[in-house]
Amino acid sequence: MLELKNISFKVTDGNKQVDIIQNLNLTVQSKKFVVVTGPNGSGKSTLARIIAGIEKPTEGKIFLNGEDITEKNITERANLGISFAFQQPVKFKGIKVFDLLKLAAKKKLSFANACDYLAEVGLCARDYINREVNSSLSGGELKRIEIATIIARKTKLSIFDEPEAGIDLWSFQNLIGIFESMRKNISDSSIIVISHQERILNIADEIIVIEGGKVSRQGAAEEILPQIIGTDSAVQSCKKMTREA
């Protein structure tokens, strides 16, 4: 279980203070698949970065399974069981897909297991396992590798930041399948997905809407989804595609 208590995140822009996140309270129970949505720039990625320990909140406390982790660094949180798939995957020089999966799995990873993780995200392992994680891979391929590293970690809490961004419509169907099966096999872990996609919101147990750095709505998916459908917080995939085209 993850609890955020009264989290604020302020930055100084020139000589004025900007509130990115304001007094945010949030609880994510175990066994729950939670989707976080909200307009662009509302603070969703910042919130995820605060949970992963990449940003330090200016105020407030974070608890993981009852333990105060506010002062823990990124590595410690990762080892306590937090995984975070970036909105923009990081590129490397000379580090291969297999290397990254090995680092993620934190143990000896057989070639066959690594291939299974890639297959789960719809990549033909043979074609990718020895590729470098650099700009020779497309945005969508990098995104899927990013998701595969999180699957390989098998942690109690996984956060995915806009996993569908940059993935084509056909692959999007597969992606939905990945998240549906994650939900089915959730056992006692928790999954947080940041997304605007109706198809992903449909899988949610719970939906959280962030606006202007605050939680504006939160509740069971059946309750929240009808309120936001058709807004920017819940776009249908084809609508978004045409809009972005």
Added chain:
Amino acid sequence: MFKFDEIQKRLFAEVANLHQVPEGAYNFRVNGQLASRNNTANIEIVSKEDGSGIDIHIKPGTVNESVHIPVVLSASGLKEVVYNDFFVGENCDVVIVAGCGIDNCGVQDSQHDGVHRFFVGKNSKIKYVEKHYGSGDGAGKRILNPVTEVHLGENSTMEMEMVQIKGVDSTNRKTLANLKADAKLFVRERLMTHGVQTALSAYHVSLDGENSGADVVSRSVAKEKSFQKLDLKIIGNAPCHGHTECDSIIMDDGKILAVPSLEANHVDAALVHEAAIGKIAGDQLIKLMTLGLTEKEAEEQIINGFLT
């Protein structure tokens, strides 16, 4: 047969990845002396008459063979200049492994200046691997100043892998190449310096023949108080393609000077250079830390990857 001690064996393993006597032709040099040599039907190694080095003759049409010529220095205070000349016939396809390891536990400097010259015949393909390595905690310096000269005949190809990752206090590397028509040169250089080491590496590649091409890529990491100067020059004298890339990671109080330069003397010479120096990208460190690595472990992984 010469008996290698443990230090010498370790140096051979480091520089030539040799854990046993290799197949094919070889020439092992230890502390300034010939230790062991093997010739094959197609590859003949002979000592120069004045004792200044060796000539390696590779017969035309020699394929799938290798030559190992590693050098180790394990006594303190040795200084040597060695000339190794390779005469490669036409239509060959061979692998050449050189490299020098110095272990210096003493107070005097040890220095090996190897001059390698390659005369490559038409249509031949060479893969050249050269690794430099230093160890030992004596106050004496480990110094390596290799000069590599490459003359590529028509339609020949040379792929060079030059690695110096550890323990060499001072190095001044010079690589000169000239290419005839359709010849191709690929260079992958990997350098890492630490402590107060200095490394100078200069390339001077002349693309003289029509449709010749060179791709010279140097990646380096300068740690602690070390200094590097990378000087990559390509000259296009004919219709040709040349590319140099010099990509460096700077850490701690390191200093790096990158001096890429291009000279075109023909209207159809297409030359490109790229140079970048920067510290390890913060988002790369963060990503690996979110996988549970410490900052130091993340740094090691990033550098290892970068230098492979």
